[in-house]
Amino acid sequence: MSNWQKNPILTIEHMTMRFGGLVAVNDLSFDVGRKDITALIGPNGAGKTTVFNCITGFYKPTEGRLSMNRNSGQEYLLERMPDFEIAQKAGIARTFQNIRLFGGMTVLENLMVAQHNTLMDASLFTFGGIFGISSFKNAEKQAIENAKSWLERIDLIDRADDPAADLPYGAQRRLEIARAMCTEPEILCLDEPAAGLNPNESNQLNQLLHKIREEFGTSILLIEHDMSVVMEISDHVIVLDYGEKISDGTPDFVKNDPHVIAAYLGVEDEEIEAVEEEVKKEKSS
Amino acid sequence: MEYFLQQLINGVTLGSIYGLIAIGYTMVYGIIGMINFAHGDIFMVGSFIALMTIILLGITALTPAFILLAALLLVLVLTMVFTAVWGWTVERIAYRPLRGSFRLAPLITAIGMSIALQNFVQTSQGATNKPLQPLISGGIKVIEGIVSDRVFVVQLSYMQMIIIVTTLVLMAAFTALISKTSLGRSQRACEQDQKMAALLGVDVDRTISLTFVMGAALAAVAGLMFLLYYGVIDFYIGFLAGVKAFTAAVLGGIGSLPGAMLGGLLIGLIETFWSGYFSSEYKDVAAFSILVIVLIFMPSGLLGKPEVEKV
Incomplete structure (x- = not known):
């Protein structure tokens, strides 16, 4: 059994976020393991940032339960807390895709x-x-x-x-x-931390994330587009497409999941089986 | 020359009072982008609270100087505390429920609040002028000379000294509060990005409340000074003083604290010099004309930063 199932720090159950008629996130459930680096990936518009916004109190999810289990054993239900308390009491901090410094x-x-x-x-x-x-x-x-x-x-x-x-x-x-x-968080949520960085800066960033994890034992949840980064540093990958979870597991598992390949390469539903076979062939060869 | 100096002293005194009120306007604008039109009336409420406290404590001009100063300090503190409660209440009942509503809504409630405060004081305290006999008289002669057979004296009264010194001390303390303390930092953070400040654990609502509290406390000081300087108040003083202070805040660059202080000083000086050299009937016209001219050439005020489009 994997770490995120045994020892989750954040558990999201049946979360749905609607904006009027638009369903941005639909019935999403996943766990974030304590001290893991968890990556949330998916094509553009898959609802990744919406998930972040719900976790950090930027939005209130329409439905669902988000529970944070702090290292001290205290449990907080994030969907019921005002935004400033999520940082103050639940120990969650985040960064933005477009930098929001003062x-x-x-x-x-x-x-x-x-x-x-x-x-x-x-x-x-x-x-x-x-x-x-x-x-x-x-x-x-x-x-x-x-x-x-x-x-x-x-x-x-x-x-x-x-x-x-x-x-x-x-x-x-x-x-x-x-x-x-x-803010001394127990989960650090990073929204595309490597976006727009040159290789040198991106390298510095990876080092920083490793330092944070080793020194502070902070669990990290990140959205990232750069697959090489995701596959290299994460322990657990969750793939979203059209607001739904299509795959969840170790980087190796996700890499070979036909649904993921289909979502990224954009094939019709019927073609998934074909892709599946191709993957199998590749593995055996 | 002597006449000029005397007007300068008078102008700085008046400007100090305007500056103290203007800070309240500029801070509230800085943090929530709203013009708090009820601020002038908070100043008026402050002067009434000051008058009541003075009467309740039984302070008269006959009180010995040392006790008088100590008592006035007590009046100052009490007035600040009670007026701050008024400021907090106004924000809580009239502005906070409308936060997140469209931009004009809090502006309208602010005007409503202003009228409500005026009428409340009018009915509860009566519409007549409330006089206070001068508590602090005398002063020092800065220059004494003879100009064409006339004895000319430039006088700095003790009251003017108290006003100028108190204002300087408060403004210094206030600047330190904003630039050095955690509260000031979170306030500036809220000014720039409220949502982000909240995500870092800053209680934005509380920070905004404290802004109103601080603005009201400074207006209370201005109210007490006004009462002691002019010796007469009524329920309507908040209107003109409020408009002048607002003008001062805009002139200095709304949102900028040193700007509010500078703007207050300038408006006070313009008014005094105009009434000193030309005619006192048109002093308001002079002050507002300068405002118009400055805004034509410097739309963001003297010390204001030009608005940067947020991307």
């Missing part, structure tokens, strides 16, 4: 905003901080230390005080991941 704030401040909750608690909603209570100052110092350690990990320590919008594209991507990590 462009007018400095690189360091971007990471500080993500540590807002720890700071707010320590400072009694800032009022303690105004009157110079020392525990607040320490919390602030720690937050800055933490932010700086992340800047070192992503090689941006020299640019800590520059506005985030001035960074090159690849660096913005890494910063967005670091910012998500500063």
Whole structure:
């Protein structure tokens, strides 16, 4: 039995998302294994980003149950929580396909905003901080230390005080991941982290993801188009097409699943069998 | 020259009051893109609360100077707290339910709220002027001289000193709050991208509420200053002061905090100099004409950033 069935951190059951008459995601169920790298793939318009939006509270799913099992054993039902609590309590953080940094704030401040909750608690909603209570100052110092350690990990320590919008594209991507990590999540959701990166930047990104997984044991859920990346780094792959799950398993299993090949190459339903045979032949040869 | 200096002192004092109110407009606009037309009336409510507190505490001009200052500090704190509650309530009942509705809806409720506040104070407190005898009198002579056989004195009254110093201290504290603390950071984050801030665990609703609370607290300070400086208030003072402060915020570049302070100062100075040198009847015309001229050449105000199309 695979890790995601034995020890799921996130379980999605019968999730449907409708926009008026359009069914973006239809009766989708899957598990995300603890400490796994799980990839969500599928052709354009398959509903991958919608799944992300539902998990992170950007949308409320029309139907279904999304339960998050934190490492502490606490369970949260995501579909019932307001968006800010999903980051605050359930421990889920995400990045966007089109980068959404706070462009007018400095690189360091971007990471500080993500540590807002720890700071707010320590400072009694800032009022303690105004009157110079020392525990607040320490919390602030720690937050800055933490932010700086992340800047070192992503090689941006020299640019800590520059506005985030001035960074090159690849660096913005890494910063967005670091910012998500500063909320101390147990699942990190990455929406096409490698999109638009050159091979060098894409390599840096892979290293960063490995570092995150080794150092923090964070489970990673990612949407990715680059198949070579997906097959190389993920433990578990889920394939969507037209809002439905067509395949779910290890990268090797998915790679050879005729439904997946059909979806990607675009064959008619009747032709699936033909493709299936072809795959079998290839394997035997 | 002496006359000029005297007008400068008067203008800076008036400008400080406008600046304090303007901050409330600019902050709310920055974070939710809405003009809070009820803000001027929050200022008016603040001055009424200040008047009541002064009467309740039994402060008169005969109170010894040291106790008087301490008592006024207490009045300041109480006024800020109670007016902040008003600001919070207005946001909670009139604006929050309409968030996510179309852009004009909160604008209309803001005007409604403004009228409601005015009428509430009018019926509960009466429509007559509420006078307060001057509590702080006297001042220092900055320059004393003789110009063509006339003794000329440039005077800086203690009241003006208190207003200018308090404003400077509050603005410095406020700037530090916005730039250095976690609350200020989350506020700026909400200004840029509310949804993203929420995804990082920032409670956006609470941050917006706190913005209203801070704006109202600063308006309360302005209300107290206005009461002490002019010695008379009524239920209608919020309208003109509000419009002037809004003008100040637009002149400085709405959404920009230093802009609001600068704009307030400029409007105060223009008004004072115009009434000092030309005619006091047309002082409002002067202030608004300058606004029109500045906006023609700098549509985003003096310190405002040009609006960048979000892609």
